Amino acid sequence: MIDNAIKRKDLLGMDDLTVDEIEAVLETAEKLKEVSQRDIKKVPTLRGKTIINLFFEPSTRTRTSFELAAKRMSADAINISASASSVVKGETLIDTAMNLEAMNPDAVVIRHPSPGAPHIISRLLKSSVVNAGDGAHEHPTQALLDLMTVKEKKKRLSGLQVVIVGDITHSRVARSNIIGFKKSGAKVRVVGAPTLIPYGIENMGVQVSYDLKESIKDADVIMMLRIQRERQEGALLPSLREYSIRYGLDMEKLEDAPKDVIILHPGPLNRGVEISPEVADSPYSLILNQVSNGLAVRMAIFYHLLGGKE
Amino acid sequence: MIDNAIKRKDLLGMDDLTVDEIEAVLETAEKLKEVSQRDIKKVPTLRGKTIINLFFEPSTRTRTSFELAAKRMSADAINISASASSVVKGETLIDTAMNLEAMNPDAVVIRHPSPGAPHIISRLLKSSVVNAGDGAHEHPTQALLDLMTVKEKKKRLSGLQVVIVGDITHSRVARSNIIGFKKSGAKVRVVGAPTLIPYGIENMGVQVSYDLKESIKDADVIMMLRIQRERQEGALLPSLREYSIRYGLDMEKLEDAPKDVIILHPGPLNRGVEISPEVADSPYSLILNQVSNGLAVRMAIFYHLLGGKE
Amino acid sequence: MIDNAIKRKDLLGMDDLTVDEIEAVLETAEKLKEVSQRDIKKVPTLRGKTIINLFFEPSTRTRTSFELAAKRMSADAINISASASSVVKGETLIDTAMNLEAMNPDAVVIRHPSPGAPHIISRLLKSSVVNAGDGAHEHPTQALLDLMTVKEKKKRLSGLQVVIVGDITHSRVARSNIIGFKKSGAKVRVVGAPTLIPYGIENMGVQVSYDLKESIKDADVIMMLRIQRERQEGALLPSLREYSIRYGLDMEKLEDAPKDVIILHPGPLNRGVEISPEVADSPYSLILNQVSNGLAVRMAIFYHLLGGKE
Numbered sequence: 001m002i003d004n005a006i007k008r009k010d011l012l013g014m015d016d017l018t019v020d021e022i023e024a025v026l027e028t029a030e031k032l033k034e035v036s037q038r039d040i041k042k043v044p045t046l047r048g049k050t051i052i053n054l055f056f057e058p059s060t061r062t063r064t065s066f067e068l069a070a071k072r073m074s075a076d077a078i079n080i081s082a083s084a085s086s087v088v089k090g091e092t093l094i095d096t097a098m099n100l101e102a103m104n105p106d107a108v109v110i111r112h113p114s115p116g117a118p119h120i121i122s123r124l125l126k127s128s129v130v131n132a133g134d135g136a137h138e139h140p141t142q143a144l145l146d147l148m149t150v151k152e153k154k155k156r157l158s159g160l161q162v163v164i165v166g167d168i169t170h171s172r173v174a175r176s177n178i179i180g181f182k183k184s185g186a187k188v189r190v191v192g193a194p195t196l197i198p199y200g201i202e203n204m205g206v207q208v209s210y211d212l213k214e215s216i217k218d219a220d221v222i223m224m225l226r227i228q229r230e231r232q233e234g235a236l237l238p239s240l241r242e243y244s245i246r247y248g249l250d251m252e253k254l255e256d257a258p259k260d261v262i263i264l265h266p267g268p269l270n271r272g273v274e275i276s277p278e279v280a281d282s283p284y285s286l287i288l289n290q291v292s293n294g295l296a297v298r299m300a301i302f303y304h305l306l307g308g309k310e
Numbered sequence: 311m312i313d314n315a316i317k318r319k320d321l322l323g324m325d326d327l328t329v330d331e332i333e334a335v336l337e338t339a340e341k342l343k344e345v346s347q348r349d350i351k352k353v354p355t356l357r358g359k360t361i362i363n364l365f366f367e368p369s370t371r372t373r374t375s376f377e378l379a380a381k382r383m384s385a386d387a388i389n390i391s392a393s394a395s396s397v398v399k400g401e402t403l404i405d406t407a408m409n410l411e412a413m414n415p416d417a418v419v420i421r422h423p424s425p426g427a428p429h430i431i432s433r434l435l436k437s438s439v440v441n442a443g444d445g446a447h448e449h450p451t452q453a454l455l456d457l458m459t460v461k462e463k464k465k466r467l468s469g470l471q472v473v474i475v476g477d478i479t480h481s482r483v484a485r486s487n488i489i490g491f492k493k494s495g496a497k498v499r500v501v502g503a504p505t506l507i508p509y510g511i512e513n514m515g516v517q518v519s520y521d522l523k524e525s526i527k528d529a530d531v532i533m534m535l536r537i538q539r540e541r542q543e544g545a546l547l548p549s550l551r552e553y554s555i556r557y558g559l560d561m562e563k564l565e566d567a568p569k570d571v572i573i574l575h576p577g578p579l580n581r582g583v584e585i586s587p588e589v590a591d592s593p594y595s596l597i598l599n600q601v602s603n604g605l606a607v608r609m610a611i612f613y614h615l616l617g618g619k620e
Numbered sequence: 621m622i623d624n625a626i627k628r629k630d631l632l633g634m635d636d637l638t639v640d641e642i643e644a645v646l647e648t649a650e651k652l653k654e655v656s657q658r659d660i661k662k663v664p665t666l667r668g669k670t671i672i673n674l675f676f677e678p679s680t681r682t683r684t685s686f687e688l689a690a691k692r693m694s695a696d697a698i699n700i701s702a703s704a705s706s707v708v709k710g711e712t713l714i715d716t717a718m719n720l721e722a723m724n725p726d727a728v729v730i731r732h733p734s735p736g737a738p739h740i741i742s743r744l745l746k747s748s749v750v751n752a753g754d755g756a757h758e759h760p761t762q763a764l765l766d767l768m769t770v771k772e773k774k775k776r777l778s779g780l781q782v783v784i785v786g787d788i789t790h791s792r793v794a795r796s797n798i799i800g801f802k803k804s805g806a807k808v809r810v811v812g813a814p815t816l817i818p819y820g821i822e823n824m825g826v827q828v829s830y831d832l833k834e835s836i837k838d839a840d841v842i843m844m845l846r847i848q849r850e851r852q853e854g855a856l857l858p859s860l861r862e863y864s865i866r867y868g869l870d871m872e873k874l875e876d877a878p879k880d881v882i883i884l885h886p887g888p889l890n891r892g893v894e895i896s897p898e899v900a901d902s903p904y905s906l907i908l909n910q911v912s913n914g915l916a917v918r919m920a921i922f923y924h925l926l927g928g929k930e
Contacts, residue, residue: 016833017572030482036413036414037414038358039358040358040359041359041360041414041416042358042386043359047660047662047663048658048659048660048661049661050661050691050692051659051683060390061409063411064362064388064390065413067388068386068388071386071388072360072386073358076688076691076692078661078678078684078688078691079337080684082680091887091889092891095887095888095889095891096888098908099681099887099888099908099911100684101685101908102908102911102912102915103656103688103757103911103912103915104656104657104661104915106661168406172455176821192811206786234355255497262449267405267409268401268405268406268409269401269402269405269882271402271405288408288409288411288412289412289414291409291413292412292413292414293625295413295414346723346724347724348668349668350667350668350669351668351669351670351724351726352667352696357884369701370700371719374672374700374723375723376719377698378670378696378698378723381670381696381698382670382696431863535754557798568690576713578711578716578719579713579715580716582714597720598718598719598721599722601719601722602722602723602724604723605722605723605724607843
């Protein structure tokens, strides 16, 4: 069906992917998206393959998306939630991974609070490793689904002005998207309070702004990041209310943006904090398209890593 | 196979169903029950369909029944346990539902502590919504399996005297069963301490009694409700021991009931509280038939909502 | 495919199995192991069968192994985690089991903290019951995978000197392995602190030693048990550090063992406590082979109990 399969064992980060590989994944995802709209939402492509979802952080949404992607490709999916300390019983990440490997899975999807965890296990495992989020480092399938969503609407990525708003420092979503959009030829601007923008980020080739209203005047794409309420304890945020006033996107701030701007959010939404309900539910918002495309992108990743070999 | 498919998207409550629809479901369930007795317990009817079990309250038994029903119809089942606050991360029910919808499921089975939660999401989703219990409101698949169990044994529903015993006020099982049995032509009497019977329940067309022994003299069916131990805190129950003496069903109280009386309980049992072990394990008890029929009823519901369309 | 099927409904313990049955399982496992190395890791043997994993103690590894074994045989697997008290709501083990039985599963795999729990439910259920660990009593699939791993390497079991090291008193792994190796004609020696070796264990036909270094001089197989850190509270262990010095296996203690000794550990490892990282990762260690063989043994058990009937 698809013969431009990417030639790698793992998907660890946007950093590794070439522009051609990114385009190949998006193209496959576009084709596989249609499977989820059929009456029989299933293709036999990965029958007899085993995909393990190994989640060291809870995430119903991402886990569900990967599980459904596996099942719609006819693979067997096994979920392992390793957040409870009793589950791992003090075993090291490496022992856990080697153990799973001994059961001959075809792919291990891993979410872990430590940056680099997927990279460590990828070197030890023959099976494919997919990074589903490692600390504040990368979340490549999120970036791929965002690229897909933008391209679907704008018909191109190159030359677009993308504005990413929120806690840039702690966001793997921001990091993976900056890399992905830059590689695809888009311009990226990050916006947030000075405490939430990492020093030296200009070296990634992005502009920095502290003024949301001003920064979205020329935006083709606005990506609002989720505020992690737990960060507040670290006194990086003054208060949710104050944050919302300065960096929350509402209809009033959106007034000066171009009429064809599109708005993304990785979810789950804090309605009334980083995004107002009116904006989230407006025609500018592609938040639900992101979810649909997330499923398609994950099916495409499994296709390229597991199925494309044959 | 079955051509009297009911014409609705959702199963939200017994309140919505017509008598014809109830009969259609029971008839289908009766036929599908045989699948679970085969050596190969699986029909291909719902291959390629996705069924999501979204449980905001823990319930191993009901979730297992729905999951198995999906799998025996060859559908893909995804379980989401949203009881832990970390899972939903403050997201609203509506956002959660819209998110799932964006992955194109065919049905969302929802259990939620708030009455009306399934109705809210049913209006937003193109996929079918099945109410697996919403607060103290409705639990329609429980009522359908109870109707099926009684009809299997008594060969009819019309004219039967049904006696429902326990905490009527807080019981969605009682509510759905009252509606279901009334629609099917049975007479219903509720029995319990005055604090546990809602004011004005006579308007639902039921008799009220505070005397268990007296009230079962003419019973064809006795349905014992589970006592929720946590209700005790609200001082609605004097003590489990006192409750058991007055409203627990034991062999002594059962003496005056008709010889062909049948006893139901939605489970899980509090043996020695609302039902004595002798009664629970007696030939009068159809508790395990209820479980088998629960699986069949859920297969039938999936058949009618998802499969009967074609 | 295999016609020496064992003739029993359940696998409750090594105590029940005859030597012929043990050999039949190992032979089947050897054949089924190859399935997990195929590109399409799935045989249709148990299509339409339902296998329920009922775990009253958390165990990601064992549950994953049973779940994967079921799926690679094409059975439907249902996971029930009953550790949370809210899940069982005070229901008795027997009611839980009868309830599951009413849904017509083909096998119930049970892990339970009480010795004998699987035996109790096996008498009540028509479906097969597989003991996945019951308190300090038995863990037969662990013993079978250990026997398989040793036989694979040593080409025989009879006459081998097996040394089991650690907390013998509280170990179901030790108990099942002692029975399995003795039945297979091997000699077994147990080694540990006097507080951790049950009085009268010589009656099981094993030697007792308190000196690790001395006891492994003639060992063909050394099986290191996992130290349960929670036992420490009972003051049975002086300290992990002291335990490690006397009964932890490191390269220095291993020096006097035969050059072709093999080392097993049921996992998960406490690296640096009962086994040093150097030993765990040495060529003597067959720890990952045990995991692979565990999957094959569980597929074989399902084959014999469910598939071999036809």
